[in-house]
Amino acid sequence: xxxxxxxxxxxxxxxxxxxxxxxxxxxxxxxxxxxxxxxxxxxxxxxxxxxxxxxxxxxxxxxxxxxxxxxxxxxxxxxxxxxxxxxxxxxxxxxxxxxxxxxxxxxxxxxxxxxxxxxxxxxxxxxxxxxxxxxxxxxxxxxxxxxxxxxxxxxxxxxxxxxxxxxxxxxxxxxxxxxxxxxxxxxxxxxxxxxxxxxxxxxxxxxxxxxxxxxxxxxxxxxxxxxxxxxxxxxxxxxxxxxxxxxxxxxxxxxxxxxxxxxxxxxxxxxxxxxxxxxxxxxxxxxxxxxxxxxxxxxxxxxxxxxxxxxxxxxxxxxxxxxxxxxxx
Amino acid sequence: xxxxxxxxxxxxxxxxxxxxxxxxxxxxxxxxxxxxxxxxxxxxxxxxxxxxxxxxxxxxxxxxxxxxxxxxxxxxxxxxxxxxxxxxxxxxxxxxxxxxxxxxxxxxxxxxxxxxxxxxxxxxxxxxxxxxxxxxxxxxxxxxxxxxxxxxxxxxxxxxxxxxxxxxxxxxxxxxxxxxxxxxxxxxxxxxxxxxxxxxxxxxxxxxxxxxxxxxxxxxxxxxxxxxxx
Numbered sequence: 001x002x003x004x005x006x007x008x009x010x011x012x013x014x015x016x017x018x019x020x021x022x023x024x025x026x027x028x029x030x031x032x033x034x035x036x037x038x039x040x041x042x043x044x045x046x047x048x049x050x051x052x053x054x055x056x057x058x059x060x061x062x063x064x065x066x067x068x069x070x071x072x073x074x075x076x077x078x079x080x081x082x083x084x085x086x087x088x089x090x091x092x093x094x095x096x097x098x099x100x101x102x103x104x105x106x107x108x109x110x111x112x113x114x115x116x117x118x119x120x121x122x123x124x125x126x127x128x129x130x131x132x133x134x135x136x137x138x139x140x141x142x143x144x145x146x147x148x149x150x151x152x153x154x155x156x157x158x159x160x161x162x163x164x165x166x167x168x169x170x171x172x173x174x175x176x177x178x179x180x181x182x183x184x185x186x187x188x189x190x191x192x193x194x195x196x197x198x199x200x201x202x203x204x205x206x207x208x209x210x211x212x213x214x215x216x217x218x219x220x221x222x223x224x225x226x227x228x229x230x231x232x233x234x235x236x237x238x239x240x241x242x243x244x245x246x247x248x249x250x251x252x253x254x255x256x257x258x259x260x261x262x263x264x265x266x267x268x269x270x271x272x273x274x275x276x277x278x279x280x281x282x283x284x285x286x287x288x289x290x291x292x293x294x295x296x297x298x299x300x301x302x303x304x305x306x307x308x309x310x311x312x313x314x315x316x317x318x319x320x321x322x323x324x325x326x327x328x329x
Numbered sequence: 330x331x332x333x334x335x336x337x338x339x340x341x342x343x344x345x346x347x348x349x350x351x352x353x354x355x356x357x358x359x360x361x362x363x364x365x366x367x368x369x370x371x372x373x374x375x376x377x378x379x380x381x382x383x384x385x386x387x388x389x390x391x392x393x394x395x396x397x398x399x400x401x402x403x404x405x406x407x408x409x410x411x412x413x414x415x416x417x418x419x420x421x422x423x424x425x426x427x428x429x430x431x432x433x434x435x436x437x438x439x440x441x442x443x444x445x446x447x448x449x450x451x452x453x454x455x456x457x458x459x460x461x462x463x464x465x466x467x468x469x470x471x472x473x474x475x476x477x478x479x480x481x482x483x484x485x486x487x488x489x490x491x492x493x494x495x496x497x498x499x500x501x502x503x504x505x506x507x508x509x510x511x512x513x514x515x516x517x518x519x520x521x522x523x524x525x526x527x528x529x530x531x532x533x534x535x536x537x538x539x540x541x542x543x544x545x546x547x548x549x550x551x552x553x554x555x556x557x558x559x
Contacts, residue, residue, distance in 0.1 A: 241404040
């Protein structure tokens with residue numbers, strides 16, 4: 001019985017001491033990280049101008065692809081709106097009768113691919129045309145109205161599937177009483193193609209500038225490592241492990257990237273603030289709704305994450321290559 | 330404690346720093362490593378510290394063959410050794426306490442233990458009153474003693490010193506040597522590289538003499554004469 005008690009007490013003691021040791025190790029680990037973060041922040045404060053310049057370089061490198069991405073994204077939104085509002089104009093024959101028009105309207109209304117239709121008589125068309133070109137008395141000066149009746153058709157098909165819209169146009173063109181049907185869609189397709197190229201360019205640019213951020217961080221950290229060369233030697237001499245030596249430099253890189261990301265977000269929003277009124281005017285002239293494209297919290301978090309990860313990677317790479325170099329020497 | 334078996338070290342430029350060096354230093358022993366400048370003293374210490382790897386031969390320190398210690402384990406190995414260099418290698422922007430505490434911090438000691446052990450080490454070298462002072466405010470001799478305190482604070486079994494009195498005046502040098510003898514009397518193995526024969530002349534310890542990379546004697550100097558008992 002006594003022996004059992006001893007065993008139980010020993011087990012309790014073992015599990016307790018194991019827990020205590022684990023807790024101590026975790027606490028020590030976190031303390032080491034906190035200390036490295038504090039040390040790196042202190043170092044960045046020491047070299048204010050150099051640090052600020054590095055922040056700006058990283059900020060610009062991140063702001064450029066982020067800004068371009070926002071621009072392309074918004075343009076895609078605009079063209080998406082255009083394709084959604086795509087209209088097919090049916091120009092009727094000049095000699096079409098009222099009965100034929102009514103029959104045609106019935107056929108169009110019953111078509112499931114069509115959302116709405118609007119009939120514009122030749123008189124209404126001429127009036128609108130006169131107003132647009134600023135010649136109010138044009139209808140009076142013409143003996144005959146040269147314009148045909150037009151039915152504008154708004155399809156239900158939504159944007160991405162161009163061939164369906166084209167098929168619908170062909171179908172409408174062959175209806176009785178219709179002289180011609182036009183879907184002014186080619187320029188929109190070209191714009192889509194340009195935007196796809198733009199999007200891919202943004203990806204390539206993001207990759208290149210991401211590499212640029214990495215190189216800027218590596219360069220900055222290498223400079224700092226040179227300054228701390230002797231301190232690193234001392235640390236190594238008295239038993240500091242490589243992770244211990246690496247840690248402050250990784251945190252420095254992380255902070256470079258973090259603040260660079262924040263600056264990028266601010267720069268992009270500033271540019272958007274300046275550009276928004278002009279873009280809104282342009283969108284209004286096309287009759288497209290334009291929403292304010294500012295980079296929000298999600299974009300901020302994304303930029304901070306991208307910047308921090310790139311910075312930390314750069315810091316790791318710089319200090320690791322230094323340690324490897326030392327080992328080789 | 331230390332065993333060198335036919336150790337050769339040739340640097341990348343072809344310069345042979347050590348040639349077929351053989352010697353042994355037992356546990357709790359104290360020895361001086363002497364020789365002219367360029368004889369290979371520092372290289373020998375660097376090999377023990379794993380700052381350099383030998384080209385051929387075998388080195389065993391504290392029963393561990395050094396060639397078996399991998400790169401990531403070097404730091405843990407160094408924690409078992411106390412090192413003192415001619416340049417004290419102290420952190421200039423830190424206090425005496427912070428410098429001495431370094432080996433304990435790296436070993437993951439508890440905060441309370443660090444404080445008491447740092448004070449004990451500083452007490453041994455007579456610098457307890459200067460614990461909170463910045464390193465820059467200390468004299469060269471005091472900085473050397475801080476370096477010694479840092480080397481002994483984690484109670485290593487082996488103490489290595491490379492020209493520890495190189496920048497000090499004779500009185501301070503003698504004082505430092507007495508400190509090393511005290512540590513040795515506590516059971517610490519001590520190996521000191523020095524070219525100051527005058528300083529070690531009256532100390533009765535083994536003298537390992539290097540000449541152009543070769544170990545030419547591993548004996549004990551009897552007195553101030555040149556005769557060695559091998």
